[in-house]
Amino acid sequence: MINFNEVNETIQMLDNQHLDVRTVTMGISLYDCADSDKNNACKRIYDKICFKAENLVSECEKIENIAAEDQKAVLAKYATVFDVNHTKDEWFATMKSICEELGFSPDVKAYKADPSAFKGHVGDVSTVIRIALTSRRNTPDLYSIMNLLGEDEIKARLNAAIDSWK
Secondary structure, three states, X not given: OOOHHHHHHHHHHXXXXXXXXXXXXXXXXXXXXXXXXXXXXHHHHHHHHHHHOOOHHHHOOOOOOOOHHHHHHHHHXXXXXXXXXXXXXXXXXXXXXXXXXXXXEOOHHXXXXXXXXXXXXXXXXXXXXXXXXXOOOOOOOXXXXXXXXHHHHHHHHHHHHHHHOO
């Protein structure tokens, strides 16, 4: 059984040492990733986390209020329309454009006025995509994250998330 000291120790690692919660909760040791070259160490850490957490999307917390088939449909549709060359405004317009076709409201106010008319709203759609790409509900700006990931990594993560629903 987990005791208070173990929980407190984990919190200290996250707060004081700024460790990635995925490495702590998954028990991934990063000692073998040490390298005198910072870039090489970062690559080793990234590769190890990606390898160990290969199926993280299937294990991550999915959105309870959105049906599994709707989450899969969001990811499948978004995979066909995203463009890494979009500006932030174009990116968000694309996010909103897939909403109506899938039964979601592109306007949060319209959803709040009549939630029974929709499966969810654009925020729910973006959360499905955010979880697929980052395995987290809360992240910095998703548009910025996507620019850092690049097209190939985005496609790979979307496809992995889609496959996790099978």
